[in-house]
Structures are given as structure tokens and as C-alpha cells.
Amino acid sequence: MTVYFHLYKNQEREYVIQLLYKLCKHHGIQRTYDADAADAVFVSMNDITLIKHLREASKFGKPVVCGGFASIFPVTKIYADYVVQGEAYNFMYQFARIKKVADIIEIQNVATHTKPAVVDEYIDYALNPIVKVSPRGYYLYCGKGCNIKCSYCQLSHSRTAAQSCEIGVVYDAVNLVHNHSNGKGRLFTMMSHSPWDFGNSITKYLARMNITIPTYNSSDINWRGEEIKCGMEFATEEFRAKFAKPISTSDIATFVQKSKNNNNTVTMYMIAGLETQTQHNQLMDSFGLDDNISPRIHLKYSYIDPQPYTPFADFDVRKKIPLDVKEVFAYVNKKNKRVRTVPIKYIAHSTWRTIMQRAKTHEQANFAYDLRNEKDNEKILRRCEAEHPILLGNKSVNDLLKISRHNYNSGLRFENIRLY
């Protein structure tokens, strides 16, 4: 088999593409930069915004095979001929052995508009490359899934449980990076949630990925001068405990003080849309008083993204509550100068993401796609009500509060077996 990768600008440098290239080489799949010479066109989608890119792939007149994090959304089966669900290790092995592209349908984690498939969870860690992504940064794919299972998180709900490579793989990779970079390189262990506590032994050679606030608070690691990324997500303790990570007001106070003592610049991710302006403003009181402007705490808000296969899947997007982030900043700035807010993307964009991710038919998909540049949220809602009300969802926040995130049945089927 010979394949053409239809990539957007700079995508070739991404870890996933480098991994797929390695799997091609390992299993004997030819790659070509000439689409006419290919048996199939491969598209890797890591976000719904790449739907335009996927639609374009049909212009080559070859079967389009779509994979990647966002390939699980029903709409990909409308614009791709075949969709690879989950990991690619078994798929690439089997794809290399089929006689004609149509035989791809026999592969267990390949879905089409009419054929359901399982999500393949098998990761062959021995095949994962270490990829240099910046002058000092090196990536290694170390695991998938997350047992916290935040209610809105498709990543955790599209896997059964967290899995990771052996810790020795990380030690070996650190040694390689160290030798390759004369001690200057740092390894990013790509995974949703790290199960390891390395202490101070090799942490100076690891780049910081996201960490939870309680983990940071209780950690003995020397964090001096590091940049910290963490999720606060919701304004109230109730929503944090129910939908995400349980973080108390005193956890926040400890975190603010410790990050100041350690001179850590912080990026904190927040979810808007479920709580009121007053609740978001009141959260700012938890940061306490501080006249110093550094080390900075950047609050990065985005509107709730109720993705398919998560407990939030059917949230009614008409019930989203707009947030004025400038007002949050004005409120906090009177008390704590360390806290800064990053502008939030307009609410219509999040509504568009939702309806695109929910589309299941050609008509729904084309309807949603045509609204991709609409900046008026009300207009999108009214158009949906008139033409495709099913895209709006029907659950309130109170309904969501009743759904157990740990026992949630997404309807997905999983397999985790090495097939080669």
C-alpha cells in the first residue's frame, strides 16, 4: 500500500505524524508526496476545526482515511470513507497487509458511515519515537486515558482507563535526550495524567506538563522558577467536585502562596458557560490579596465544549451563560495584581464546535459546516431551532449534575489486544 498524508501547514512536525511515519516504515507502508500515486489519502484530525481540511481531502479522488483524536466524532464518517478509531499500531500493521484499499473495512477499529467499530486502545510503547519539537524540547508518547474522568473530557471517556509505559522507558528516554543535547534537552512525557512521582532525581530533565493543584501543593519537588499549567475549570467547589477535580478554596490559597514562594508563573485553565458572572467573580476572592504583579497567574477561559461520548454530550447549548472576562479581571485586579485574564473566544465559536461535533447526517453536517464563521450566537441557535433542533441538545446543568462520570456508559466499545 502507498499512502499520501494530506497535512496542513507545519503538521508534519507534530508528534503524531512522526509516529505515523515511523509506523509506515516499520510495517512496510510506502509514503508518497504525490497524491495521484497513492492508494489512499490519510488525514490526522486532532480538533473539530480541522473538518475543513478533512473535507478538502476528497479532492484527490482517492479513498480518504481519517484518524486522530477528533476522528471519534460522528461527522468524520460523513466526510471520510474510513475512520480509524483509537490507536494506530494494530491498524498500520493490518493496513500494510491488505491487498486492496476496500479490504480496510475488515480492520476492527475502522468505522464507516454504516459500519461501527471498536476503539483500539493498544499502544506499542516500544515503537514510540522521541521527537525533537523545539531547541530544547523532546516529546515521547507515554500513555493515554485518565482515571479522573472529568465530565466534559472526551479524552478520558474515549478510553477505558489510564495506561502508561513502564517507568524505565522514561528513564531511558531521559538518558538519550541528555546525551543527544549535551545535558540541555528536556523530555515532555506526553500523557493525560502522570502516574509517576520522580522526586528530584530526574525531574530537572523533564519538561513540565499539566499538573493538578492538589498534586503540586503536596509535592516535595523543587519547583523553583518552573512554569506551571493546571486546570481549575469551575468557579464553585460544588462544580469542581462534581464535574472535575475536587479543589477546595483552601487548596487555592495554598497554591497561590506556594507558587509565589517558588517563583512559578502559572497558567490556569477555566471553563465558562455553566456558572454565573457573580460566581466567577467570587472565585477571585480565593486568590487573596497581593500588590505584586509577579509571578503571574494567567487565567485562560474557554466556553464549555460538551463533546459526544461524555456525560456532557447532550447539554443544551441554549443554556450556556455568557461570561465577561474583562469584568472578572476588573474584579480581581482590585485585590490581586498577580492574576491576569486571557481574552475568551467568542461564545458562537463554542456553539459551532458543539453542533459540528454532534452532526450525524449529511444534512446536519453541511448545515453546521456552513455556520463555521458565524459570530452571532443567537443566530446559530435560531437557525438550529428552525432546521436541526437535535443539534442543540436537551439537558440542563441540573440534569448533568445527576450523571455519574465514573460509571458513564458512552456507548463506545473498546479493545486492547496486540494483533501482531
Ligand code: SF4
Ligand atoms: S484531569 Fe480531567 S480533563 Fe484532564 S485528562 Fe483527566 S479527565 Fe481529562
